[in-house]
Amino acid sequence: MKKYPVTKPYFTDEEIQLISDSLNSGWVAQGPKVAEFEKQTAKHEGISEGVATTSCTTALHLAMVAYGLKAGMDAIAPAFTFVATTNAIVMTGAVPVLCDIRQDTFNIDTENLRQIIENQYESKNGRLINKKTGNVLWGIVPVHEFGLCCDIYEVNKLATEYNLTVIEDAACALGAKINGIHQGAFGNASCISFHPRKSITTGEGGMVLTDDSNLAKRMRELRTHGSTVSADARDKGKGFLLPEFNEAGYNYRMTDVQGAMGLAQIKKLDTIIEEKRKGAVIYNELISDILPEFITPVEPEGYFHTYQSYVCMLNLEVLGIGSVEEGGKYRNTLLEKLEAIGIATRQGTHAVHMLGYYKNRFGYVSEDYVNAYACDHLSITLPLYVGISRDDQEDIVRNIRKTVDAM
Template sequence: MSAGAGARIPVMVPWLGEEEARAAADAVLSGWVAQGPRVAEFERAFAERVGAGHGIAVSSCTTALHLALVALELGPGDEVVVPSLSFIATANAVRYVGARPVFADVEEATGNLTAATVDAVRTPRTKAVLAVHQGGVPADVHALRAACADWDLALVEDAACGIGATVGGKSVGHGALLAAWSFHPRKVITTGEGGMLTTDDAEWAERLRRLREHGMNVSAAQRHASGTPIVESYLEVGFNYRMTDIQAAIGLVQLGKLDAIVARRRELAARYTELLRAVPGVRPVGDPVHGEGNFQSYWVLLAGEFPVGRDRLLGVLAEAGVSARRGIMASHLEPAYAGHGAAQLPVTERISRDSLILPLFHTMTREQQDRVVSVLREQAGG
């Protein structure tokens, strides 16, 4: 699936191969394709990798975020501070439980919430903060956790893009109250679709496993493993948010590749950054002082003096055979949030308007990177 010389350069290609294909086939041939033993193994391996007590595999990161807010028992009348600079699922998850998302601004260097930007919009109705590790750049969760503890607020981490990134030398999600993860194909590791919740709280983990499976007191896997009939009961209204064993089988292989994937992405990102030093008006994303990113996305911010607007630049790149994308969306400007109301978010709107995501994938070649940068250099007048 990699693009050769002269061919269109994709923005992202998952690093999948024969090992994942065999793992998926083995799951199919086992006769157990729904949530089962491979899901349980993936949960254990993933939780161990990020330093969490428990992993709860689900159908997507969106459903993971929803379950996290259900676990916190949030509802109508409650407010949750979220960044507008995020995929719209972050804010939508708050609305799923009937609470109100309150949009906060972000810092320009990382695209993430800070304690100061949260403090600017919190109110007596604020019950939680949903912080995003945007594009794989880790948020300063130590500062956010300390602030939320002072304010008596729960902090949930949207780590959709975060696997393989670190804060203070430890995995994103380590020590999190609740963290939600994505395995979409655009993410660092993939199961096609799928997500995970991690937590250190055993009681929450037990309830979350019930909630993903219609609120049943005993899982389908436990019923099938029992030598005697079990009549299940439904303890509360739950959801159908399960992951399949086919997905988990692929996820286990991908998790084993994680170190190699992140190392390669950081290598490519470092080369991009070096090449872009010669392109005026382009500021690349980089590591924050408190951690290291995984470069799930390599995004650049155009300076005001850059001679071509972001949207026009995307068109020029496309004409040159380069598939780039607009930067991270500003959710508060989307039609779904028309009339919702938001504070002034100048940094969010600047990043969303003037940033773009450049191609970066495991099999990317130096020649492909040179082609991407040559278009930027030409448009910068270099």
């Protein structure tokens, strides 16, 4: 049987040419190609500034530090997300406070978000204070999961009501929109990823998008050890003197080799998203027709899903399975059998509260965030990438059908 990866990057000769140009120029550290990649990515999303980094994790950390998140503070994040979201909060010295999600969208449940703010915090001197720890509630880090924007308008409404900061974790969501407005253009800084599983890639890499020029300037300084002058600017002036360093920063710089790859990739973004959306329509049709054991992903009215990943849920009722735990065992066996016949799959992502560090530190149990726990156990990511054909997708779904029937 033909083998199907869960995803793969889409490259042409243009990446090779631009990377070669970068190598031949002798400028391979952060420089002019990174600057142009920042400009083109921000332009695509309708945002004024892009600040490239080594990963989305460092993008999140950079934005959080620039916005003043630190020890003695809390930041609320969804319980179903890749661990980088909460790890970035921990890296600042702050405490992540988890919020449950909606099973249909995989995104933060804004009703639960309000409950957490109102029940776990009290107002003192114009700030929200954690009733148990005394920490100040700094803000919210919502995630646009798998290429679908969360209900960011309601998140922003709550943030305005309670004077909180919002940083959007848009690692998966470059190109995602609500009513034509791109992620990152909702009034907050957003952080995107260029990992190979994302719609476009620079190998590793990330970026903060913002319309706040002062914030962008501060993040550019922080990502270069706290330098007040970039290497690119030094090259155009008196480069023999080192710049001033007024604070301790980080080395979060993207290389120009990566920037060159990114310049080729950003030109392909709309094509990649279009192809993935076509593939999602085909999966929706095939699964609805022959695989009722799977629940297909949703795209609410007015939302534009990029399908960075095509993630389904097992339908326990159709399967006749009585618990999430049993469903998880069934899911894992199914994925193992599919891998054996050449179909690569993944769970969607994980429930943070069930990961060792967070479980041990905070004493979480599965029932603390029931929807996140269910999605951790029952989600399945199917192969989707540029170049997958309808015949391929029919073959995949047909073999899943055979495998389910044999279990």
